[in-house]
Amino acid sequence: xxxxxxxxxxxxxxxxxxxxxxxxxxxxxxxxxxxxxxxxxxxxxxxxxxxxxxxxxxxxxxxxxxxxxxxxxxxxxxxxxxxxxxxxxxxxxxxxxxxxxxxxxxxxxxxxxxx
Amino acid sequence: xxxxxxxxxxxxxxxxxxxxxxxxxxxxxxxxxxxxxxxxxxxxxxxxxxxxxxxxxxxxxxxxxxxxxxxxxxxxxxxxxxxxxxxxxxxxxxxxxxxxxxxxxxxxxxxxxxx
Numbered sequence: 001x002x003x004x005x006x007x008x009x010x011x012x013x014x015x016x017x018x019x020x021x022x023x024x025x026x027x028x029x030x031x032x033x034x035x036x037x038x039x040x041x042x043x044x045x046x047x048x049x050x051x052x053x054x055x056x057x058x059x060x061x062x063x064x065x066x067x068x069x070x071x072x073x074x075x076x077x078x079x080x081x082x083x084x085x086x087x088x089x090x091x092x093x094x095x096x097x098x099x100x101x102x103x104x105x106x107x108x109x110x111x112x113x114x115x
Numbered sequence: 116x117x118x119x120x121x122x123x124x125x126x127x128x129x130x131x132x133x134x135x136x137x138x139x140x141x142x143x144x145x146x147x148x149x150x151x152x153x154x155x156x157x158x159x160x161x162x163x164x165x166x167x168x169x170x171x172x173x174x175x176x177x178x179x180x181x182x183x184x185x186x187x188x189x190x191x192x193x194x195x196x197x198x199x200x201x202x203x204x205x206x207x208x209x210x211x212x213x214x215x216x217x218x219x220x221x222x223x224x225x226x227x228x229x230x
Contacts, residue, residue: 004157042203042220043158056216090157097216101146101165101207104218106157 003027006091006107014115015081021110023074023091031097032074033104034066035090043090049074050097081114088112121204121221129229134191136224138204139184145209147180148218149189152201161189161202166209194228201225 004025013019023032031050035043048056049068057066063085065077074091088109094102122137138147146165150158164171164180164187171178177190191198204221207214 042223045217045219048216050216058217088155092158097214101163103148103160103163104150104158105160106150108157109155111155 004091004093004105004107006110008110010111012113012115013081018079021076021089023107024072025093026072027093029093029095030071031094032068033092034076035092037088037090083114086112086114121224123224125225127227128194130194130196132194134194134226136189136202138187138221140206141185142208143210145207145214147187148205149178150203150205152203196228196230199226199228
């Protein structure tokens with residue numbers, strides 16, 4: 001079992017729906033991340049939050065909207081997605097951001113299907 | 116080609132044999148990390164090697180780093196069927212000794228260990 005919890009495990013949504021992915025960690029980590037992973041591909045960084053502030057946005061389309069309500073929680077709000085957005089969405093946390101040699105702790109992901 | 120290319124793309128061995136995976140990268144790095152992913156699950160951190168280190172061990176894992184060749188290798192000794200997974204290297208890229216704050220994953224090696 002992982003110390004980073006993601007909900008839901010699976011999500012099917014239509015292109016006009018609005019949904020949210022949730023991520024929670026209680027390790028006292030101050031950096032949190034969203035990654036997107038397509039089948040048989042490596043994870044691709046989407047967003048980085050450091051001390052609850054958005055520090056990196058990898059030119060992600062605005063239909064993906066991240067939110068960090070507090071140091072333990074990270075949300076990803078989804079709206080008007082496209083079928084090509086179907087993927088495994090992974091949340092991760094680290095004690096500090098990468099520059100301090102902090103490894104990432106990943107959740108098991110949300111498998112998203114857009115119909 | 117991309118940062119963090121791995122070779123081979125797939126590796127099939129018998130239990131008890133050693134498995135070696137290689138990773139090449141293009142830019143200066145702060146550290147290089149190896150992760151493991153079981154099918155459809157989150158990634159698990161295996162080992163982190165800093166740019167000023169040349170070799171690191173953890174249990175049956177041995178990682179080497181050659182910054183002059185911009186390459187790393189992961190050796191798993193005495194493999195077990197439970198080691199079957201995808202293995203990714205990930206680089207914390209830097210410039211002038213300062214991390215960009217991004218971890219970029221390689222394409223991965225799919226390891227299959229037959230009982």
